[in-house]
Amino acid sequence: MANRTDQLLRSAWTAEPPQLPPHALRWLRQETGLTDSWTPTRAMTAPPSELPEKAHEVLTAIVGAEHVLTDEQSRLGRTGGLSYLDLLAHKGIGDVSVPDAVVLPADPAEVAAVVKACAELGLSIVPFGGGTSVVGGVKAAERSVVLDLARLDRLVLVDEVSRLAVFQAGVRAPDAEKALAEYGLTLGHVPQSFERATIGGFAATRSAGQASSGYGRFEDMVEGVCVATARGEVRFGVAPASAAGPDLRHLMIGSEGAFGVITEVTVRVRPLPTIRRYEGFVVDGWDRGADVVRKLAQDRVLADVTRLSDVDETNMSFALTGGLKAAGLRAYLKARGINEPCMLIVGWEVQDRHELAMRRAATLRRLRGSVRLGRVLGEAWRHGRFNGPRQRDALMNAGVCVETLETATHWSQLNELYAKVRLALTDSLGRAIVMCHISHAYETGASLYFTVIAPRSIDDPAGQWKRAKAAACEAIAGLGTISHHHAVGVDHAPYLPAEIGDLGVEVLAAVKKTLDPSGILNPGKLIAP
Numbered sequence: 001m002a003n004r005t006d007q008l009l010r011s012a013w014t015a016e017p018p019q020l021p022p023h024a025l026r027w028l029r030q031e032t033g034l035t036d037s038w039t040p041t042r043a044m045t046a047p048p049s050e051l052p053e054k055a056h057e058v059l060t061a062i063v064g065a066e067h068v069l070t071d072e073q074s075r076l077g078r079t080g081g082l083s084y085l086d087l088l089a090h091k092g093i094g095d096v097s098v099p100d101a102v103v104l105p106a107d108p109a110e111v112a113a114v115v116k117a118c119a120e121l122g123l124s125i126v127p128f129g130g131g132t133s134v135v136g137g138v139k140a141a142e143r144s145v146v147l148d149l150a151r152l153d154r155l156v157l158v159d160e161v162s163r164l165a166v167f168q169a170g171v172r173a174p175d176a177e178k179a180l181a182e183y184g185l186t187l188g189h190v191p192q193s194f195e196r197a198t199i200g201g202f203a204a205t206r207s208a209g210q211a212s213s214g215y216g217r218f219e220d221m222v223e224g225v226c227v228a229t230a231r232g233e234v235r236f237g238v239a240p241a242s243a244a245g246p247d248l249r250h251l252m253i254g255s256e257g258a259f260g261v262i263t264e265v266t267v268r269v270r271p272l273p274t275i276r277r278y279e280g281f282v283v284d285g286w287d288r289g290a291d292v293v294r295k296l297a298q299d300r301v302l303a304d305v306t307r308l309s310d311v312d313e314t315n316m317s318f319a320l321t322g323g324l325k326a327a328g329l330r331a332y333l334k335a336r337g338i339n340e341p342c343m344l345i346v347g348w349e350v351q352d353r354h355e356l357a358m359r360r361a362a363t364l365r366r367l368r369g370s371v372r373l374g375r376v377l378g379e380a381w382r383h384g385r386f387n388g389p390r391q392r393d394a395l396m397n398a399g400v401c402v403e404t405l406e407t408a409t410h411w412s413q414l415n416e417l418y419a420k421v422r423l424a425l426t427d428s429l430g431r432a433i434v435m436c437h438i439s440h441a442y443e444t445g446a447s448l449y450f451t452v453i454a455p456r457s458i459d460d461p462a463g464q465w466k467r468a469k470a471a472a473c474e475a476i477a478g479l480g481t482i483s484h485h486h487a488v489g490v491d492h493a494p495y496l497p498a499e500i501g502d503l504g505v506e507v508l509a510a511v512k513k514t515l516d517p518s519g520i521l522n523p524g525k526l527i528a529p
């Protein structure tokens with residue numbers, strides 16, 4: 001378990017070189033003007049570790065010599081997360097900051113001892129779960145150690161009566177689901193980063209899974225947390241609900257390692273579904289599609305997975321299925337009166353046929369006027385839902401600038417936010433494909449998730465995306481949240497004051513000062529320096 005991240009190629013989702021199908025590459029060239037020339041890449045290298053001798057001795061005494069790693073491969077393996085800029089850095093393009101050491105504690109007691117020791121030594125700590133952050137959340141600070149939670153990999157207990165489970169923070173999502181399945185239970189938290197991300201990482205970032213309409217966001221599942229701070233351990237969450245003052249669990253959920261290291265998380269679990277049914281529909285136009293999703297949310301009949309793609313994302317999905325099939329589908333939709341196809345995936349995860357029939361009928365009543373493409377499309381989406389990172393690797397290898405960003409707002413502002421972010425991205429990137437979907441809907445609003453594909457700049461690949469992202473963030477500020485589920489990290493920290501005000505940031509800084517007086521916990525994340 002301890003070496004699992006060493007085996008991961010940080011610059012790619014899988015070890016096999018990913019490939020784009022020829023028809024997809026042809027389509028991309030035609031749509032974006034992509035060519036075969038791009039900036040040469042090279043493998044990233046690490047400067048020698050500057051971990052002081054004394055720190056090495058102290059850390060070794062706590063976790064054992066084999067769990068304090070200063071070799072190049074181990075440090076590069078935990079350098080940065082998985083944003084486009086991180087992936088570029090691993091190709092030798094742009095800035096990079098490599099940690100001085102990787103420390104792998106065995107349990108919560110060792111985590112607490114490492115945090116205390118680092119506070120005394122003045123050594124910064126970057127908590128590292130699956131390392132899937134796309135907002136600079138695991139970026140190494142100067143003179144820092146990465147605290148990899150891979151060895152905190154236990155299911156601590158299951159309380160079947162209360163439907164609760166306690167996990168150590170480093171348990172990866174597939175392992176958590178496997179362990180729960182033995183009890184006939186599930187967490188139901190399935191983000192696209194499912195294969196790599198951890199329970200602690202989900203809690204630290206207020207993650208949202210693809211079935212959030214049914215199972216809730218991760219913070220809805222957290223019943224309790226145990227956190228090692230620089231001033232000692234705190235535990236919050238003793239009952240399902242409480243009026244004992246503000247809910248301090250929520251200071252820790254979303255704290256991104258800046259207040260402490262989450263060592264254990266108590267989560268609400270549910271029975272495993274016995275029936276999963278996913279279907280695809282096509283709605284005519286984004287505005288109409290967004291209205292359908294709003295109605296489903298406000299009438300409280302959302303399917304567990306409800307995901308609406310805009311026209312560009314739908315076209316991209318069709319293009320990936322292949323030229324002839326895509327052309328046939330478009331002609332069929334046109335004949336059915338659909339001029340601006342927007343794909344809607346709905347999925348139910350239920351216990352019995354009766355529940356499925358009731359819920360499905362309620363959803364379908366509100367989908368009149370759309371074209372049903374049936375279970376083939378729904379199941380194709382479900383089976384391909386973890387392909388995004390692999391496709392991204394393939395696109396990057398083909399010289400593409402490819403990245404995602406997300407936000408959320410109230411329904412009355414959703415279309416304005418959609419239009420402004422799209423405009424900001426296309427203005428900045430020129431000939432680009434900007435796609436969007438709604439994947440998390442609420443009674444009062446929804447998230448918007450943008451994917452951008454453009455030919456990668458030859459002169460300044462990193463600057464090209466930094467400028468586009470800044471333009472999108474400026475467009476979001478004042479209209480929506482700077483992050484619906486990716487968190488703040490380093491990248492979004494400058495935009496947090498626009499959302500919570502200077503006083504809000506001061507409150508966060510005061511909490512940090514109390515729990516982390518010497519400022520060693522994940523510096524620069526959440527709160528801008």
Ligand SMILES: Cc1cc2nc3c(=O)[nH]c(=O)nc-3n(C[C@H](O)[C@H](O)[C@H](O)COP(=O)(O)OP(=O)(O)OC[C@H]3O[C@@H](n4cnc5c(N)ncnc54)[C@H](O)[C@@H]3O)c2cc1C
Nearest residue numbers: 129130131132133137191192193198200201207208257262
């Ligand atoms: C391809 C891809 C798809 C994604 N899809 C989704 C999605 O669908 N939904 C979603 O919500 N997110 C998504 N993300 C973002 C990311 O997966 C989430 O932020 C996830 O919650 C991070 O989990 P992790 O274990 O990888 O945490 P890491 O990336 O290791 O860390 C994330 C942040 O939390 C801190 N942290 C990690 N563990 C702890 C701990 N135990 N205690 C304190 N701080 C800690 C880190 O220091 C960092 O600031 C995606 C990312 C990628 C690359």
